[in-house]
Amino acid sequence: MADARTETTTRVAFITGGAVGFGRAFATALAADGVAVVLADVDFEAAEATAKELAATGARALAVRCDVADEHAVDAAVATAIETFGGVDILINNAGKHLLKYNQPFTVLERSEVRALFDVNVIGVVNCSVACRESMAARGGGSIVNISSMAGHLASSPYGVSKLAVRGLTVAFATEFAPDKIRVNAISPGLMATENAMAELPAEMVTSMINERQLIHRQGTMDDIVNAMLFLCSAQSSFITGETLRVTGGIPLYL
Ligand SMILES: NC(=O)c1ccc[n+]([C@@H]2O[C@H](COP(=O)([O-])OP(=O)(O)OC[C@H]3O[C@@H](n4cnc5c(N)ncnc54)[C@H](O)[C@@H]3O)[C@@H](O)[C@H]2O)c1
Known part of the structure; x- marks a missing residue:
């Protein structure tokens, strides 16, 4: 059976929010599989530091300054x-605003904050998906x-609605890009x-x-998400x- 390593060798991944957190973990795992990784982040200095760390291990890694909410910046980064x-084979739409303040009710959160949240979490996914399609299809x-x-x-919050929209975009782009043999999952x-997340959330x-809501009573790790990402990028899926x-x-x- 083909694994992530087989399918991803010599391919190119564009990872938004690739400087830290999940994005850095995705880049590290894909680079270990021989994928050239592009870390597209609004925090260019942090993205560059991560790209240098990866390059020091022999990986092909590039940092690009990019605010995913800015269509033109995304086009330039792609x-x-x-x-x-030489192209893009994998797009990880990971960059997102997720501070606790975005879980306040719509009646409390400033409208400008709602707009900024949706610009990054929702329009950012649209910008990057559209920008990468042509190369992936080619x-x-x-x-x-x-x-x-x-x-x-x-x-049940502005943040939750932005992430519900991401699920909707996953279905929409899976449909729109299917003729180009581009699979889209979330x-x-x-x-x-x-x-x-750990720095912000109360202990x-x-x-x-962990103890009352999860059925598996341990902390979720980076590897749990990285393994899901590798599966969704591999021939196994x-x-x-x-x-x-x-x-x-x-x-x-339940939704
Ligand atoms: N950490 C969690 O427990 C958790 C749970 C569910 C979902 N998520 C989602 O996973 C994703 C990553 O989370 P994380 O905890 O690794 O986040 P993080 O805050 O550690 O890192 C986010 C990265 O995205 C970059 N970024 C932010 N806005 C950007 C923009 N407009 N354009 C480009 N880059 C931008 C930041 O500079 C940073 O490098 C987010 O979409 C978040 O909503 C996280």
Whole structure:
């Protein structure tokens, strides 16, 4: 059976928010499989530091400055990726705003904040998917993985609604890009131990999520999400498109 390593060798991945957190973990795992990785991040200095670390291990890694909410910046970043590595085969739409403040009710969160949230979490996915399509299609197809959230199955906050929209875009782009042999799937992580999430969330919230809401009583790790991403980019998932894979330790989610 083909594995992620087989299918991804010599391919190119465009990873948004690739500087830290999940994005860095995705880049590290794909680079270990021989994939050339492009870290597209609004924090260019952090993306460059990660790209240098990967390059020091022999990986082909490039940092590009890019705000996914800015259509023109995305087009320029994808053009740079194509110029440097020859094309794009994998797109990981990972960049996202997820601070706790975005879980406040719509009546509380400033409208400008709602707009900024949707610009990054929703329009950012549209910008990157559209920008990468032509190159992926020209190379015979590819795989897009969108990072939604368990909050996107509850949709009870601005953040949750933005992540529900990511699930909708996953179905829409799976349909629109199917003729180009581009599969589009999403992952909905539960509460995961990224540095930024752990720095922000109160310890008691983390403990109660693990002990009272999850069926599997341990902290979700980077590897849990990385393994799902590798599966969705591999030949092992070649008959799967338009789906959202929940990786939450079994939190009941109904939407
Ligand atoms: N950490 C969790 O527990 C968790 C759970 C569910 C979903 N998620 C989702 O996973 C994704 C990554 O989460 P994380 O915890 O690794 O985040 P993080 O905050 O650690 O990293 C996010 C990265 O995205 C970059 N970024 C932010 N806005 C950007 C923009 N407009 N354009 C380009 N880059 C931008 C940041 O600079 C940073 O490098 C997000 O979409 C988040 O909503 C996280």
